[in-house]
Amino acid sequence: MAASRGAFSSRIGFIMAAAGSAVGLGNIWGFPTQTASNGGAAFVLVYLVLAFCLAYPAFMAELLIGRYGQANAVTSLQKISRNLLHKRFAFVVGFGGIICAALILSFYGILAGWMMSFAIEPITTLLGFNEASSWLTSQSMERNLVFTALFMMLTISIIRRGVEQGIEKWSKRLMPMLIGLLVLLIIYVFTLEGAKEGFEAYLNPDISRVFEPDLLISALGQAFFSLSLGTSVMVIYGSYISKKENLVTLGAQVTLIDVSIAFLAGLLIIPSMYVAQAQGVAIFDAEGGLISGPNLVFDVLPTLFNGMGSIGLFVGFGFFILMSIAALTSSISMLEGPVSFVVERHNIARKKATTFIGIGIFMISALIVLNFDALFGLAISISTVYGQPLIAMLCCVFVGWIWFRNDILNELKQGNDMVEHSLFWKIWPWYTKFVCPTAIAIVFWHSL
Ligand code: TRP
16 A cells, blocks of 8 residues: 555645644634633733643654654554554554544534634625525524535545545645634724734733633633644655654644644634624623633624624624634544544545545534434533543653654654754653643542
């Protein structure tokens, strides 16, 4: 199979693809709302520290495993394994990650479908199709099924084309659009009344909250979700990077982009909420915290856009297109995890594998839509609260305790001759062996 494996054709292709995976609804929706409900800038501060000190090393572990193995998550982990027990363990970790990615996609597709339907609504409103508009923004089962299916079709159509023509090409198109839209929206919101107050609320840390356990847990969970850790995705993306590239720098660049876009999204969302407040929209919930979750994106912000008159149609359109793009560059990475596994282990053609797996995941989404109250939250917590941290931790254990130190050094040296003299090399192996697994375990245990 080796000859037919895809690969990223350029450094920027990888950066866009990996940043595309990392930057998603987690950044543009999750991060600002978590910030809003966790003491503003205190959360931002903790998030930044954890993203670089814990998520980045774990992210490097996954990329490195993939680039060494040059294969899907299970095969890559098995190449590191030295005996049967390791191999079994490798299967559990790798396959667990793949299942986790599939499960995340099953609920993520539903959320993305909402974003898409809200993006189309301004168009139907502009055309005067009022009934269509209210259907698009109603939380009906039919609408959810239709738009989840549409979104899955988009995801499938990109992944069917493979790594270079699908993932890389589309990430390179969509990511600049996403950044451009985000910046334009921020500039616009800043001209509105109330934005300044939001800006201050966002950037004034309440330092006393920095060490609250709940805040730490939320920030770490957010950082892991945002870098798509523990789901086989970064292992597989790592496997498509050329051995000539300096992985340490590439990983840092992706982390930086991810964190920066989350930060920018905060500059859009939180001031927007205060603008909405200046227009008479309630932005605090019963407990006095800022409204977060679905109510923020699907009530507060649309009310704000409606209040802007006809320009609000364009702003609303831009905002939900931004959300849809962010979701799409992430969802393709989630589908690539299972697809690469099936293609490489079972010798099934990529197109066929993609379609079947995509439909399979859509069926799970449909099941969730039909039993929304029982299953939606469950799928989220199984995959993101339990699955991701656990598997990310086990990947660190793999690197720290099973992989030969010499092999790690050799892999790190590829494309980076000087790594032995760097701070990264002095700290990282030890860090991944002891600090990362312990810290993840503590936070995980606390969150239970
Ligand atoms: N990182 C994405 C976000 O912030 C979500 C995501 C993309 C993801 N791919 C993933 C999460 C794989 C877990 C696994 O929205």
